[in-house]
Amino acid sequence: MIQAATGATAGASWPRIAPLGTDGLLVSFGDTLDEAANRAALAFRAAAQQAGLDGLCETATSLASAYLRFDPDLDAPEDFVAAVTRLAQGRDWFAESLPQGRRLWRIPCVFGGDLAPQLTEAAAAAGLTPEAAVRSIAETRLRVQTIGFAPGQPYLGALGPEWEIPRQTALTDRIPVGALCVAIRQMVLFTVSTPTGWRHVGQTAFRGFRPGADAPLVLRAGDEVIFDPVPADAYAALVAQGPAGGATAKELA
Secondary structure: OOEEEEEEEOOOEEEEEEOOOOEEEEOOOOOOEEEEHHHHHHHHHHHHHHHHOOOOOEEEEEOOOEEEEEEEOOOHHEEEHHHHHHHHHOOOOOOOOOOOOEEEEEEEEOHHHHHOOOOHHHHHHOOOOHHHHHHHHHHOOOOEEEOOOOOOOOEEEOOOOHHOOOOOOOEEEOOOOOOEEEEOOOOEEEEOOEOOOOEEEOOOOOOEOOOOOOOOOOOOOOEEEEEEEOOOOOHHHHHHHHOOOEEEEOOOO
């Protein structure tokens, strides 16, 4: 049986290691989201992938944790737990840099109007005019903090403190694929059409989930994104460009 292990490298005994199912470990770097905890989770995952851990099958990150799945047929799973514990305790993950291999994306986005009808409402909740809200978003390099909820769907942050606005109390019945929505200093770029409590402030032609492609999940945790404002009459041309929707990417040093 796998027992939870704990480590202490920063603050309140973080990271913490806990079993997740019968063949997984969750290495957590905080119980609330902040930049340092997210960066630590990303750095730890990258290190775990490079550490040659015997039996490691899969890794993933959430907003402030890293998940490691191991071979359930390991003769001595406690050895895997011990190796992960040594790695977790072996350095100050909160002082680590973001891992290599990240990309900077620029994604054209129509803000407001019929395509993104909740910009004015969201801006007012943030104490901004619609124009100032667009500038605030467009001038922020947003990190892909994690991928979740739907295939390839990024949670991006963090916006400035003025964007600490709640989700809606009622759901929007349905938002389209490519919708850019905001709440709690984060943005979500939707890869599916779905109901949501996040406010729809922008619309892109970007498709972050591309079934059948060699890399169906386009964005990766740790990537950075800039949303470039474009007029509504440019949207059809962006759609015509295919699933990239006019987006470009370059490697980050």
